[in-house]
Structures are given as C-alpha cells and as structure tokens.
Amino acid sequence: MFESVDHVVSQLEKQGYICDKRIGTVVFLANKLGKPVLVEGPAGVGKTELAKVVSAALGRELIRLQCYEGLDEAKALYEWEYSKQLLYTQILKDKVAETIQGATNLRDAAEKIGAEDSVFFSERFIVPRPLMQAITSEEPVLLLIDEVDKSDPEFEAFLLEVLSDFQVTVPEIGTIRAKSQPLVFLTSNDAREMSDALKRRCLHLWIDYPNEELECRILNTKVPGIDERLADEVVTVMHRIRDLDLKKTPSISETLDWARALLALNAGELEDELVNDTLSVILKYEGDVQKAQGELSKLLEKKSAEAAAEKPQPAPAAAAKKGILH
Amino acid sequence: MESKIVEFTNLLRKSGVRVSVAEAIDAFTAVDELSFEDRELFKIALRASMIKRGDEIPTYNELFDLFWSGFYDNLREQFGEMAGEMGENGIDLEQLMKQLAEMMSQMDGDMDLGELAKALLTQNLNELENMIREAAEQAGTQRIENMLQVGFFSRRTMEGLGAEGATEELEGLAQRLEDAGLSPEQVAQLRELIGKLMETLRKVVRNFTERELQTQNHDYMEKFRREMLTEKSFYHLTEEEIARMREVVTRLAQRIKNVLSIRRKRLKHGKLDLHQTLRRNMARGGIPFEVIYKQRRKDRPKLVILCDVSSSVANVSRFMLQFMYSLQEAFTKMHSYVFVSELGDVTPLFKERDVNVAIENALDGGDVINVYTRSNFGHAFHDFWKNHLSAIDNRTTVLILGDARNNYNDPKAWCLRDIHNKAKNVVWLNPESPSAWGFGDSVMDRYLPYCDVVEECRNLRQLAKVVDQIVL
Numbered sequence: 059m060f061e062s063v064d065h066v067v068s069q070l071e072k073q074g075y076i077c078d079k080r081i082g083t084v085v086f087l088a089n090k091l092g093k094p095v096l097v098e099g100p101a102g103v104g105k106t107e108l109a110k111v112v113s114a115a116l117g118r119e120l121i122r123l124q125c126y127e128g129l130d131e132a133k134a135l136y137e138w139e140y141s142k143q144l145l146y147t148q149i150l151k152d153k154v155a156e157t158i159q160g161a162t163n164l165r166d167a168a169e170k171i172g173a174e175d176s177v178f179f180s181e182r183f184i185v186p187r188p189l190m191q192a193i194t195s196e197e198p199v200l201l202l203i204d205e206v207d208k209s210d211p212e213f214e215a216f217l218l219e220v221l222s223d224f225q226v227t228v229p230e231i232g233t234i235r236a237k238s239q240p241l242v243f244l245t246s247n248d249a250r251e252m253s254d255a256l257k258r259r260c261l262h263l264w265i266d267y268p269n270e271e272l273e274c275r276i277l278n279t280k281v282p283g284i285d286e287r288l289a290d291e292v293v294t295v296m297h298r299i300r301d302l303d304l305k306k307t308p309s310i311s312e313t314l315d316w317a318r319a320l321l322a323l324n325a326g327e328l329e330d331e332l333v334n335d336t337l338s339v340i341l342k343y344e345g346d347v348q349k350a351q352g353e354l355s356k357l358l359e360k361k362s363a364e365a366a367a368e369k370p371q372p373a374p375a376a377a378a379k380k381g382i383l384h
Numbered sequence: 385m386e387s388k389i390v391e392f393t394n395l396l397r398k399s400g401v402r403v404s405v406a407e408a409i410d411a412f413t414a415v416d417e418l419s420f421e422d423r424e425l426f427k428i429a430l431r432a433s434m435i436k437r438g439d440e441i442p443t444y445n446e447l448f449d450l451f452w453s454g455f456y457d458n459l460r461e462q463f464g465e466m467a468g469e470m471g472e473n474g475i476d477l478e479q480l481m482k483q484l485a486e487m488m489s490q491m492d493g494d495m496d497l498g499e500l501a502k503a504l505l506t507q508n509l510n511e512l513e514n515m516i517r518e519a520a521e522q523a524g525t526q527r528i529e530n531m532l533q534v535g536f537f538s539r540r541t542m543e544g545l546g547a548e549g550a551t552e553e554l555e556g557l558a559q560r561l562e563d564a565g566l567s568p569e570q571v572a573q574l575r576e577l578i579g580k581l582m583e584t585l586r587k588v589v590r591n592f593t594e595r596e597l598q599t600q601n602h603d604y605m606e607k608f609r610r611e612m613l614t615e616k617s618f619y620h621l622t623e624e625e626i627a628r629m630r631e632v633v634t635r636l637a638q639r640i641k642n643v644l645s646i647r648r649k650r651l652k653h654g655k656l657d658l659h660q661t662l663r664r665n666m667a668r669g670g671i672p673f674e675v676i677y678k679q680r681r682k683d684r685p686k687l688v689i690l691c692d693v694s695s696s697v698a699n700v701s702r703f704m705l706q707f708m709y710s711l712q713e714a715f716t717k718m719h720s721y722v723f724v725s726e727l728g729d730v731t732p733l734f735k736e737r738d739v740n741v742a743i744e745n746a747l748d749g750g751d752v753i754n755v756y757t758r759s760n761f762g763h764a765f766h767d768f769w770k771n772h773l774s775a776i777d778n779r780t781t782v783l784i785l786g787d788a789r790n791n792y793n794d795p796k797a798w799c800l801r802d803i804h805n806k807a808k809n810v811v812w813l814n815p816e817s818p819s820a821w822g823f824g825d826s827v828m829d830r831y832l833p834y835c836d837v838v839e840e841c842r843n844l845r846q847l848a849k850v851v852d853q854i855v856l
Contacts, residue, residue: 063418063425083418083428090417093410098438141667257436258404261414264438303740345738 059116060086066115073111075104076276084263085112094221094242096206096257099265101247102309106204108265109243113200118241121195122202123188125209131216135226137185143178179230189220190234198238207246214256221259268310270297276310281317291328292317298357299340299350308340316340330358386412391526392451393434395599399447401440407433423452439632451599458591459509466584475573483570487561497557501550504581512585516592519544525596534597538590547585554578617842618699618815626699629844630740633703636848637710654678685781685808685854689720690727690768692786693747694759700815700841702743704785707851709739719775722746723764728753729772759789761827762796769799776803781854782810785841788821788828795827800834809836813850816840 060066066089067082085108088095097105113120123134147154157174161167186194192201206214220226224236244260246252268276270293277289296313316339325332333354341347393408410433418425427448435444449457467477484505503511520526523540542548558578562571621629660676689708691701705720712718719731730746737745748755776782782803804810812835814821814828822829832838839850 079424080428083425084432087414087417087429087432091410091413096436140673144668251437254402254404254436258406260436261410261432262436263432264441 060089069115070111073114074279075107075111076272076279078272081263081265084261088261089241092239094244094260095263096260097243097245097263097265100307100309102311103265103267104310105245105265109200109202116200118198118200120200120202121188121192122204125203125205127208127210129209129213133187135187135189136228137187139183139185143183181231190226192240193224193226193234193236196237199240201240201242203242203244205247206244207252214253218255218259267300273310273313277313277317280314281321284317284321285326288320288325288327289317295328295354295357298353302349302353304346304349305343306346312340328358330355333358395447395451396434399443401443403434450595455592455595456513459513459588462584462588463507463509466580470577470580480573480577487564487566497553498546498550500546501553504550504585515545516589520592525593528593528597528600534590534593538593541589541593542586551582618703621699629703630706632844633706634710636844637707685715686717686779687715688775688780688782690784691720691722692759693722693755694724697787697815698747701785702747704847705743705746706739707847709734721768722753724753724755725757725760725763726753727764727767758791760793761786761788761790762794765799766796769802773806776806778808780807782807785813787814787816788831789825790827792825795830797830797834800831804834810834811837811854813839813841815842
C-alpha cells in the first residue's frame, strides 16, 4: 500500500520508473479510492510500463488483457470448454444412463437430464480469461487492459459492469463477485474517443512527453553507463525533433533505443555523420528523416561553431593550410 | 470546502466542460485523501477525477487559476508591488519590520491588535486570503451580477473585515511606539507603511470582487466555450490557432478512420466462409456449431472536391482539404479542384507534395488560377461541366465548399443539376448560416434543389459531422 504521493514516486523510482508528481498523485488516488485509471498519451511514453511497475511496487500479480479489433467476451471474460464437456459426457456415459433409468418416455428422460445440467454448466467447465481471472483471484491483482481504444465499442460497454461493480454475470451460473478488488489500469492511444460512461468511471491520467530534465533522469536510469554529456545532447536533440511537424513523433522508447545504439557504437558525443547514420533508430519514415536531417545539421553546426569558439587554435591552422594550397 | 468544489464544478459546466455528479463525488473523495496545503496536488487530484478529455485541459487550467489560485497570486503580487514602492521611497521594509518586532516584543502584551491588523502587519497572506474569502461570503459577493456592484460589494467586504478598526488599531500602535521612543523618522515610515497596507488591502478586495463577478458572469463563460477549438469559427483564427487547429484536424481524421474500419466491417454478411468455419469448429469435431460468414466490405466512395478559395472562405477550405486528405484511405479516388472564378485542378499538386504544403499552394491558386478576381460560382461550375464532367460517375460524392456569394453573376444552376444527375450525391458546405442563404448576392437558394445534403459548416465540430456522414 502506498502511504503518500511522494512514497509512490519513490517506490516507482525504485522499480526504475522515473515520474513526476502528477503521475504519482493519480496512482496514489487510484490505489486509495479503488478506482480504475484511464491512461492516455502518445505512443511510447510508458503507459503500459507504468502499470507494470505499479504491480511490481505493490507486489501484485499483473494480469494483462491486450485489446484488438474483434475482441469479444469469449476471449476477454470466459468461454465454455465445449470439448471438455463432451469428453465428460462420453466418460460418464454409464452415469448418464443411470440417471435416466426408470424414465418411461423421452420427456421424463429429458427432465432427469435437465435436473442435472448444472453439473455441466459449472465453473469446472469454464475457461477463465483475463477479466475473470482478475476478479476471481484470491489475492488482489493488477489488471491491465491495454490499448482499450483498439477494441470495439460493444466491448467497451461490456467493460462497464466489470469496472464499476467488479462483478461479471455468467447467464448459466449467475453473478460472480470479485473476491478481492483488482487495481485496474486502462491504456489508450487516443485513436478513438472513449465513451463518456467509461471515462466517468475512471480517473484520468494524461502522460505527455517528459521535459528535458525528467527525460535526462530517465535516460540515466534506463541506460546505465551513458556519458552524462552525451545524455544531455541526446535529450536536447530529441526535444528539437519533437518540435518538428513529423508523421510519427519519436517517444521516450526511441530516446532509449537511440542512446543504447550510440553507446554500442562507443560514441562520446554527437557528430553529424553519426547522427545521420543512426537517425533511422528514432524516425520511422523517410520523409521524417529528411526533415530532421536539415534541422539537426543546423543544430550540430551551431554546436561545433561554439566548440570552435572555445578552442580557437585549430581554426587558423586550417586557414593557413588553405592559403598554401592556393 | 465542499461547497467551493461544487461551485467550481458548476463553473466548469458553465464553460462547456462536462462534469457528472459521479465525477464531482470522486473529486470530493480524492481531495479527502490529500492535504490542501499543496496546491499542485490539489489541482492534479481535481483534474484526474473531473477532466477526461485532452482538449478540456486548457480550459480547466485557466478556470482553476481564476477560481483557486489566481487570487492568491494576485495577493502576493500586490503586496510585492507595495514593498517595491516602499523601497523606491527609500524605506527598507524588511529592516523596518525587524525593528517593529523588536519594539513590540519589548512592549509585550500591551498591544491589542485585531486579527486583521496582525495579519496585515506581518503580511500573512494565507491568513489574509481566508479572511477576505470569509468576509466576502458574508457580504454576499457571490450574488454579484454586474460591474456597477463591484464598489458596493467591495465596501461591504471591507466592512466585514473590520478594516476601519484595523486602521485605528495600527494608528494607535504607531502612536504608542512614538511615545515609547521610536525615532520620528521611523514613525513616519511606519505611518506610511500603514497607509500603504490599507490601500493594498482595498485593492485586493476589489480585485477579489471583480474575480467573483467574472466567475458568475455567463458571457465570460461563453468566451471559454468559443475558445475551444472545435467550436471556434473558422472566420476568426490567428496564425497560432491555425497551427493548433491542424493538429486537431489530424486527430479528428484519425479517429474517423478508426471508427470507419470497425463500422465498415459490420456491414451485412457475405457468403459462408468455409475455411474459417471449419477452423473455428475443430474443437467440436468439425461439426459446424458456429457458422462464419465472409465479411463484405462496403465500397469506398470516390470523391470530387470543389473548393472556393476566395479570401472569405479560405480558412474553411484549408481545413476541409486537410481533413479530406488525412482521410485519403477512406476513398478510392480523390479529385480536387479550386476556384474563384476559373477552375483549377489541384489533384496533381497533392500527389507531388506534402499535404500541408500542397494546401498552402492550392490556396494561393497553385499557379493554376488567379485568386485575385471576384467569386463566380456559375463560371466555375460551367467550366467543370465542360471539362471535367467525366471525373464523375455514379459512385462519386461531389463535395462543394463555398458561400455561394456570386457577385450577381449568372449562377448557371443547370450545370450543378447535370452534376447532380451524374453523381451519387452532392454535398454542399456553406460557412454562412442558413438565414443568410439567398440574401444579397448569395445564390444558395438557386443551388439548393440540386444538392442532397446542405450543411452549415463554420467550425470543426460541424465539419467532422459532415465528413462522418460522407464516409460512412
């Protein structure tokens, strides 16, 4: 259990997730009030990661439901295990015969079987899917419903029962209540507006790209061994790139990938050539790469000009060389 | 506190942010779990429980400042200003305060300063804020309705605060300090300080009353509603808003695309899908319990866009073009033409260049037409009828955007009739409100009979609604 907002932030940091107070507060409240959290934001800012580290920090099991188009109750909640039911009837043939013994006509026999049908529609033959697992678990778990915006509106409506009352209804059995209340995280890329009904039941958390200072801290935590100056440069460049009008804006995960790539290449600082070679790590469209190259060469030029101003000796030497050539 | 939250909720609602009762209750419980001391946490907690949409966040931030923290900031600002002024007059406030405290501790117990006087003298802003809020509530400031009442309610609040008594007490203090042997120079400084303090207090109380008026004022709330980009009229956009609007359009288009893929799938069943059916029913020994059909996809429409790019509607054209081209995948073919008087085909422009660049090019005529003439819809339609009618077949939706202000030229409505006869449907978007159609040089009424859908389209919300109708 979290004690305060600062406690949340420090606990998450222990798990290697650097966040600001805003995220901490919402996580704290969700835990305290038992409310689901709807996490929105651009791709790759650590929405799913947040759920993972919270589960780790709380020591709860993480049950993940990945949403996609066409996801239905059978895959999210439960399914009758038809083949198992069939197998049981085959094996229990004798018992079935016993049950209908003494039945004089078809109707009687059907009645007798009917009286026993709860055997075949019991929890024994249910295959629990993530939602059911989360609800029937003895220990409280953390349920992550990932990319809920990819699911169909019908599925969203069906989620409402689970989220507000923490119960599910199976027609043949009845209503199953949660033994322990799971902490629920829903993530969305804002591809589709979620319904008001769903939003109303959730706390809302918008995670945006971090500011430079926070991103530096994230980088230093996630990519140990990176030179501090290089980290600074990488973050500066990333923020510059994000300001451009791109098809796909690079996210934190791209920053980390890039930093790892640079580390693998033993880069000490950013140079024009190096940046051009590795730009494909952060930008996924050719058009974007071209746009960024223009912007970055300007930035790097400025940087090298500054560096040159700091140590002016080599410049005259180069000029002198030129003079000889002419 | 709770009544303040309820009030704040009402304020949000008035400004066009939807907050349900359940969400307000969440806000209460959330705030209960946190301390009020940290304004930042408080702000986050309220936001997490009440604000669920990205585009509502700026409104929320502005209102929050207005309602919760703005006054405190103002208080700090005013008192800071006062200290600055004193400094200009050669008075070091800090030192004066130190000396005062020293003197007062020597004269212990003798001072009967009221709470207000104490708070003022020590400049305890938190305390002051609470006192002013309380006094204002008792004075009934929340019932304020117009500018003329600001003076009245400020006065009543001052009375409620006991400002007069506090002045007297402070004057008395100065007198006694003088008697106790404070140098005349310092006494003068102290007197000036007292005067300034009272003046600042009057200022902040007035400011508080004005704020209260703002929060009560419906017109002011209307402003927020209009500020929301989706509601904002295309006619009045600043450069910055155009840039922001571009993002909003992209997001909106993306959203429609997503819905599209889902809804289109749900079209009627097609033929039996034998392969899928067998696969799905393997668990049942191949007996087809569950039958699966092939899903028939709805044909994607063809689109022909005719855009008026005269200056009066350029902005609307800009966003519609952007919208349509963001939705390119939803259409099999897309042709776009721009016109003022003559018609220009800008389809190749969009093929060659980045959408945003192409739009800017199209709007300044794209080297194909002269944009500096007067609008002539009749001429443009005739041109289309003569040269491009073959672009239309029975699966084409023709989308026309313009205000139909024809400068008293021949409307040539029969051209539109022929287009209408050939096309699947004709949709006209007019940025003017319906009451203006057909008046002055508007020939909208002449074109009306040949359009299947005619919509007023002045802001993003209306545009999105129309586009939704077209693509689905």
